[in-house]
Amino acid sequence: MVQTRFNDLSACKNLNRLAKNFNEDKFHLKHMIQDKKRLENFSLKFDGFFYDFSKQRIDDRVMEELLNLAKQAEAKKKFSQMISGEIVNITENRAALHTAARGFIPDPANLTDMDVMSEINRVNSQIKEFSAKIHTSQIRSDSGKSFKDAVVIGIGGSYLGCEFVYTALKNCIEPNINLHFLSNVDIDNFGQVIKAIDPETCLWIVISKSYTTTETMANLKQVLLFLKNNNLDPSSHLVTVTAKGSPGDNPANPVLDSFHMFDFIGGRYSVTSAVGGLPLSLAFGFDIFTRFLNGCHAMDLHAVNTPEKENIPLISALISIWNSNFLHYPAQAIIPYCSALSELAPHVQQLYMESLGKGVTFDGKLINHKTGVIIFGEPGTNAQHSFFQLAHQGSPFPVEFIGVVTPVYNKDQAGSNGVYNHQELWANMIAQAKALAMGKNDDNKAKYFTGNRPSSTLVINNLTPESLGMLLAFYEARTVYEGFILGINPFDQFGVELGKILASQIRDHIKQKNMDESYNFDSIDLDPATKFYLDTLFNGSL
Ligand SMILES: O=P(O)(O)OC[C@H]1O[C@H](O)[C@H](O)[C@@H](O)[C@@H]1O
Numbered sequence: 131m132v133q134t135r136f137n138d139l140s141a142c143k144n145l146n147r148l149a150k151n152f153n154e155d156k157f158h159l160k161h162m163i164q165d166k167k168r169l170e171n172f173s174l175k176f177d178g179f180f181y182d183f184s185k186q187r188i189d190d191r192v193m194e195e196l197l198n199l200a201k202q203a204e205a206k207k208k209f210s211q212m213i214s215g216e217i218v219n220i221t222e223n224r225a226a227l228h229t230a231a232r233g234f235i236p237d238p239a240n241l242t243d244m245d246v247m248s249e250i251n252r253v254n255s256q257i258k259e260f261s262a263k264i265h266t267s268q269i270r271s272d273s274g275k276s277f278k279d280a281v282v283i284g285i286g287g288s289y290l291g292c293e294f295v296y297t298a299l300k301n302c303i304e305p306n307i308n309l310h311f312l313s314n315v316d317i318d319n320f321g322q323v324i325k326a327i328d329p330e331t332c333l334w335i336v337i338s339k340s341y342t343t344t345e346t347m348a349n350l351k352q353v354l355l356f357l358k359n360n361n362l363d364p365s366s367h368l369v370t371v372t373a374k375g376s377p378g379d380n381p382a383n384p385v386l387d388s389f390h391m392f393d394f395i396g397g398r399y400s401v402t403s404a405v406g407g408l409p410l411s412l413a414f415g416f417d418i419f420t421r422f423l424n425g426c427h428a429m430d431l432h433a434v435n436t437p438e439k440e441n442i443p444l445i446s447a448l449i450s451i452w453n454s455n456f457l458h459y460p461a462q463a464i465i466p467y468c469s470a471l472s473e474l475a476p477h478v479q480q481l482y483m484e485s486l487g488k489g490v491t492f493d494g495k496l497i498n499h500k501t502g503v504i505i506f507g508e509p510g511t512n513a514q515h516s517f518f519q520l521a522h523q524g525s526p527f528p529v530e531f532i533g534v535v536t537p538v539y540n541k542d543q544a545g546s547n548g549v550y551n552h553q554e555l556w557a558n559m560i561a562q563a564k565a566l567a568m569g570k571n572d573d574n575k576a577k578y579f580t581g582n583r584p585s586s587t588l589v590i591n592n593l594t595p596e597s598l599g600m601l602l603a604f605y606e607a608r609t610v611y612e613g614f615i616l617g618i619n620p621f622d623q624f625g626v627e628l629g630k631i632l633a634s635q636i637r638d639h640i641k642q643k644n645m646d647e648s649y650n651f652d653s654i655d656l657d658p659a660t661k662f663y664l665d666t667l668f669n670g671s672l
Pocket residue numbers: 285286287288337338339340341342343346397398484623626
């Protein structure tokens with residue numbers, strides 16, 4: 131996939147010119163949002179999914195040029211190539227077929243080495259059968275009890291997306307099995323998890339594509355010891371989700387069952403594979419997981435088939451590029467006015483920042499433009515009482531508000547100030563977007579708000595497996611589109627390797643010291659800070 135460098139595209143040159151003019155007062159959002167047609171002109175709706183970008187710092191001319199950018203970068207063509215299995219992850223020589231996990235691969239003939247759909251269907255049937263047997267107690271624990279809890283042992287893409295969906299869904303669907311997450315190598319993470327479960331009724335799900343990730347392997351050892359100390363057999367309490375051919379993909383392993391994930395689905399895009407499929411089916415049943423997949427599929431179809439102008443993930447990617455590369459905002463906040471979506475921002479953080487935080491183009495040239503921004507967020511209204519001071523008067527950053535029309539809790543609510551809690555929530559969401567855009571003049575400069583701070587508002591009707599699937603696939607498609615337009619590979623993550631290598635060197639010194647107390651950090655060639663921290667660790671105090 132060779133393309134003209136991002137900055138050399140004529141649309142980029144035009145957008146740079148337009149961005150310079152955007153400092154003029156007539157482009158202040160307080161003026162632009164007065165246009166009665168603005169919401170209609172700058173919003174899109176698809177299947178219960180509403181995307182309002184009318185409070186972004188754009189006008190018709192900018193939109194036109196952004197659409198030219200998408201065309202010049204061949205964004206839609208690349209998206210189609212991705213879903214049909216072409217090698218879009220060129221540095222790792224792999225396809226990126228997360229969309230196939232929701233039954234979507236129009237031209238499987240493109241793939242030579244594996245029958246993608248039959249492999250996906252095989253694993254899904256296995257998940258369906260296994261989760262049904264757990265729910266009906268045909269599979270029981272070592273001591274003959276029904277399972278009540280399951281702990282996902284995994285990190286990064288092997289848990290974040292699943293945690294997001296589980297946290298959201300458990301608000302509207304009572305889980306059959308409660309999920310817990312053991313990700314961090316921090317022993318206190320393990321300590322917290324075992325406090326929350328009964329060992330006799332707990333299933334442990336090791337999820338690791340590589341089956342070499344240090345944290346996951348360390349936690350697995352911890353769990354095996356825990357099972358042994360509780361006289362429980364791992365072959366009744368442990369299951370694995372790992373890539374075909376990984377060190378963990380060994381039929382001789384003493385586990386209850388094992389499920390495959392595949393090279394053609396990247397970790398942070400793997401929620402709809404067995405990575406999310408197994409835990410979510412255990413929690414809510416395979417039928418709910420299927421409904422979630424259907425939601426993803428609907429958004430995938432929209433993302434690939436809808437013309438640029440009405441394509442929600444594509445437009446959203448273009449606006450993100452406009453904000454980062456042309457208006458030079460360094461960050462973006464995701465603020466769901468829905469506490470059930472509390473784990474969305476951590477998931478999108480990995481999805482977006484690991485996919486787009488790159489230093490080279492597709493064809494290996496050093497980047498000369500911005501790729502990706504800092505993503506952070508937490509639910510409103512909480513965010514208003516923590517970091518929104520900075521959003522309103524400090525360094526500006528675009529905000530993505532997310533609203534849910536109908537709350538899950540539908541019993542009579544007590545009103546306060548003449549409105550119900552949910553209405554209060556919405557009043558705040560609407561007000562924040564408006565305040566950021568409008569600003570406020572005040573003679574007292576401490577009370578002066580510049581305004582002109584951009585935001586989007588995304589609205590779904592309610593939390594359902596389908597709407598959550600759409601939300602997940604929306605962020606995936608938008609990330610991928612952004613990567614394709616920026617001319618980078620959104621599927622590799624070499625940037626996480628250097629820290630791992632250094633950790634392994636430091637680990638070796640710790641190992642030496644564990645084996646030989648006289649091992650002296652001063653006598654080896656370590657920098658003073660590393661020596662200081664290792665001494666502190668071994669001294670047990672500062
Ligand atoms: O699934 P695993 O192989 O254990 O990988 C877990 C995670 O760790 C890596 O370091 C990557 O940064 C992530 O993209 C990945 O999701």
